[in-house]
Amino acid sequence: MSGSSRLNLFPLVTQTAFLLPILVGLIFTAAPALGYLSVAGHRGFSLDPLRTLFAHPSLPGALRSTILSGAGAASASLALALWIAATVHGTRAWRVIEFSLAPLLSLPHAAFAIGFVFLISPSGWLMRAVSPSLSGFTYPPDWITAGDPWAISLTLTMILKETPFLLLMVFSGLNRLDVKRTVWIGRSLGYHRLRIWTRLLIPQLYPMLRLPLLAVLAYSLSVVDLAYIIGPSLPPTLSVLIDRWFNDPDIAYRMVGAAGAVLLFVLTLLFIALALLAEQLIKKAAAGRLLNGRRKSPFEPLAGTGSWYMMLVLLINTTSLLVLMIWSIARVWRFPDFLPSLLVISTWTDNWGRMIEPLGVSVAAALASCAISCVLVVGCLENELTLEYAKQPSIDRRSLWIVFMPLLIPQISFLFGIQVLLVFLHLDGTWLALIWIHMVFVLPYVFLTLASAYRSYDRRYSQVGLTLSWSPLKTFARIKLPILIKPILFSLAVGFSVSIAQYLPTLYVGNGRFATITTETVSLAAGSDRRIIAVYALSQVILPLLGYAAAIAIPFMMHRNRQMMRN
Amino acid sequence: MTLFLDSVQVRFGATILFKPLTLTVAPGSIATVMGPSGCGKSTLLAAVCGTLDPGFSYTGTILLNGRKLNDIAVENRKVGILFQDDLLFPHLDVFGNMAFALPAGLRRSEQQARIIASLESAGLPGFENRDIATLSGGQKARVSLLRALLAEPEAILLDEPFSKLDEDLRSSMRSFVFDRIQRMHIPALLVTHDKADSPDGTFTELN
Numbered sequence: 210m211s212g213s214s215r216l217n218l219f220p221l222v223t224q225t226a227f228l229l230p231i232l233v234g235l236i237f238t239a240a241p242a243l244g245y246l247s248v249a250g251h252r253g254f255s256l257d258p259l260r261t262l263f264a265h266p267s268l269p270g271a272l273r274s275t276i277l278s279g280a281g282a283a284s285a286s287l288a289l290a291l292w293i294a295a296t297v298h299g300t301r302a303w304r305v306i307e308f309s310l311a312p313l314l315s316l317p318h319a320a321f322a323i324g325f326v327f328l329i330s331p332s333g334w335l336m337r338a339v340s341p342s343l344s345g346f347t348y349p350p351d352w353i354t355a356g357d358p359w360a361i362s363l364t365l366t367m368i369l370k371e372t373p374f375l376l377l378m379v380f381s382g383l384n385r386l387d388v389k390r391t392v393w394i395g396r397s398l399g400y401h402r403l404r405i406w407t408r409l410l411i412p413q414l415y416p417m418l419r420l421p422l423l424a425v426l427a428y429s430l431s432v433v434d435l436a437y438i439i440g441p442s443l444p445p446t447l448s449v450l451i452d453r454w455f456n457d458p459d460i461a462y463r464m465v466g467a468a469g470a471v472l473l474f475v476l477t478l479l480f481i482a483l484a485l486l487a488e489q490l491i492k493k494a495a496a497g498r499l500l501n502g503r504r505k506s507p508f509e510p511l512a513g514t515g516s517w518y519m520m521l522v523l524l525i526n527t528t529s530l531l532v533l534m535i536w537s538i539a540r541v542w543r544f545p546d547f548l549p550s551l552l553v554i555s556t557w558t559d560n561w562g563r564m565i566e567p568l569g570v571s572v573a574a575a576l577a578s579c580a581i582s583c584v585l586v587v588g589c590l591e592n593e594l595t596l597e598y599a600k601q602p603s604i605d606r607r608s609l610w611i612v613f614m615p616l617l618i619p620q621i622s623f624l625f626g627i628q629v630l631l632v633f634l635h636l637d638g639t640w641l642a643l644i645w646i647h648m649v650f651v652l653p654y655v656f657l658t659l660a661s662a663y664r665s666y667d668r669r670y671s672q673v674g675l676t677l678s679w680s681p682l683k684t685f686a687r688i689k690l691p692i693l694i695k696p697i698l699f700s701l702a703v704g705f706s707v708s709i710a711q712y713l714p715t716l717y718v719g720n721g722r723f724a725t726i727t728t729e730t731v732s733l734a735a736g737s738d739r740r741i742i743a744v745y746a747l748s749q750v751i752l753p754l755l756g757y758a759a760a761i762a763i764p765f766m767m768h769r770n771r772q773m774m775r776n
Numbered sequence: 777m778t779l780f781l782d783s784v785q786v787r788f789g790a791t792i793l794f795k796p797l798t799l800t801v802a803p804g805s806i807a808t809v810m811g812p813s814g815c816g817k818s819t820l821l822a823a824v825c826g827t828l829d830p831g832f833s834y835t836g837t838i839l840l841n842g843r844k845l846n847d848i849a850v851e852n853r854k855v856g857i858l859f860q861d862d863l864l865f866p867h868l869d870v871f872g873n874m875a876f877a878l879p880a881g882l883r884r885s886e887q888q889a890r891i892i893a894s895l896e897s898a899g900l901p902g903f904e905n906r907d908i909a910t911l912s913g914g915q916k917a918r919v920s921l922l923r924a925l926l927a928e929p930e931a932i933l934l935d936e937p938f939s940k941l942d943e944d945l946r947s948s949m950r951s952f953v954f955d956r957i958q959r960m961h962i963p964a965l966l967v968t969h970d971k972a973d974s975p976d977g978t979f980t981e982l983n
Binding site: 299300301387389390391392393394396397398399400401408409412413499500501502503504 | 881923
């Protein structure tokens with residue numbers, strides 16, 4: 210019993226270490242919005258920040274692009290992921306998707322967005338491909354593609370990144386359903402594949418997609434780094450506006466920023482509520498049709514398009530990466546040349562010295578936050594399984610919401626408050642604070658990717674160890690850990706890539722003292738030389754790739770003579 | 777209504793799974809195919825149903841009432857299937873599961889009448905609003921068969937449908953299934969590794 214009560218500490222520590230500061234961060238962000246900011250000498254209650262915010266000329270436009278891109282990207286990504294799954298599942302192309310998801314997801318958002326800009330901008334690779342032969346342009350046209358005022362390019366960028374993520378969630382959800390035989394039964398009862406998906410599989414799948422979808426929604430509504438790279442500029446999205454106000458030399462603007470952060474938080478809650486409401490409405494509306502016995506689907510002629518969408522997603526991701534590679538070694542690349550006229554490696558060698566430190570900071574923060582997160586997640590899961598085995602009520606379902614909390618709240622809505630808190634505690638700009646804030650975002654993903662494999666471990670293997678009178682710890686280290694090494698390392702690789710990609714948390718908590726490869730890349734993207742941007746972006750790509758490579762290579766080396774460990 | 781398999785043989789790439797199989801199944805009768813696990817019994821059913829996985833292919837002819845099934849889409853074959861697991865849809869109740877199999881265009885009251893009659897005939901009166909999770913193994917197995925038959929298939933395939941049931945339940949389920957199939961007057965193809973599953977003790981070996 211003492212062992213399990215010590216395990217009890219893990220969920221407790223995990224929840225207080227993450228939930229409490231987020232709540233405090235929200236409160237410390239909300240206080241300045243209501244006129245309280247002691248560093249600026251404001252100690253009374255006032256609605257002025259809110260008034261200034263709502264009177265600001267940029268607000269309507271910012272709200273428009275935030276809502277269009279946020280809600281648009283989330284709903285389009287869900288629709289695309291389900292459409293691809295429904296039309297491609299069970300065919301050979303499904304295997305291709307399965308293999309391509311991990312590399313697709315390892316490509317950091319910022320690097321992809323930069324590559325995408327290099328692809329679609331008026332002087333980008335697409336335009337070069339048709340110029341001057343087809344388009345007749347010898348100079349880049351005066352068009353607005355990347356960074357358009359309607360935030361279409363930003364929305365597209367997010368769709369291209371979030372569709373693979375939701376597809377991965379569809380994959381892990383499908384693993385828990387007997388898809389093959391459900392489709393078989395459905396078809397033998399006369400139903401078309403698409404009908405089987407809408408009537409049998411999606412209703413069972415959706416509860417497992419709900420949280421990831423809401424996380425995508427909150428992320429799309431509040432993303433900052435992507436909005437800087439490819440979002441509209443006059444006015445920008447609300448999140449960018451808030452970030453600018455928070456960094457305004459005029460300290461009074463912090464309070465307007467705080468008011469904006471509260472508005473974004475409320476907006477996100479509102480859209481989460483709308484998504485949940487829409488789910489209920491669709492469920493109600495579908496209930497009547499679910500059993501009407503119609504076998505054919507009007508969308509049957511379009512069923513072939515699913516694999517084309519997926520190929521398009523793959524193609525855009527690869528060409529974005531490719532155009533980054535070409536720019537990184539280009540010396541002279543005039544418009545409308547399809548390829549550079551002169552190639553050099555000096556952009557790499559000239560910038561290498563400046564990149565070593567940010568790369569080091571990135572790796573150190575990522576390794577530390579992943580290692581601690583992994584220990585906490587394993588501890589929480591052990592506790593959950595011990596409770597379950599002892600038939601004690603387990604809180605796993607509800608704790609999932611708690612773990613997900615940091616992903617459902619806009620980062621910028623609590624980071625400012627956390628910054629205030631850290632300054633107050635004299636912890637701002639410390640490694641401790643940096644690693645901790647990275648863990649806030651790393652831990653949910655480690656939990657998400659590890660939980661199902663960890664829960665399905667056959668505990669009888671460990672019981673064999675215990676009957677040999679090994680200690681529980683030795684049994685864990687010698688039996689359970691090696692058997693689960695593959696999912697553990699994979700979850701670490703996911704956490705590693707999440708940490709590498711963090712932009713806003715690094716800036717706010719690091720208080721400008723930490724430059725990572727991601728913060729450097731995003732700040733360069735604003736208007737540097739394309740060749741240098743490309744070198745930085747590719748360096749950002751390499752780190753998570755190394756993480757995934759290690760996650761594949763280490764178990765392979767460990768178990769190279771063990772056939773049962775290959776799957 | 778007759779199901780006729782003429783030298784049916786399934787391959788995975790170049791690997792042959794079993795010798796060519798020829799079988800005639802008369803309406804209302806059950807043909808039993810036996811073989812150890814892994815010999816391709818379920819794959820044979822997938823071939824008849826039309827749901828072979830990518831990479832598998834077969835030669836031979838499958839005829840149902842003179843219709844050549846080979847090139848007909850799965851959903852148009854009118855071939856029902858029953859697995860060892862009930863595969864009742866957990867998001868629907870008993871009524872929903874059975875209504876799913878009924879033809880389109882029925883009014884709610886017609887659906888209700890048919891489903892209630894079907895449940896009563898199987899000794900499950902008043903079960904229409906039950907959650908699947910509250911049914912016993914035997915009840916699930918019966919609802920699963922009723923569902924397959926409500927779609928009015930012209931043939932039914934049975935994939936070791938009794939192997940997961942308790943010993944005492946197994947024999948009553950066998951007679952329930954065989955009785956239903958005789959009454960529907962459709963051919964049935966049963967694959968199993970248990971000789972006792974065969975209604976008349978005869979079987980064809982798959983190897």
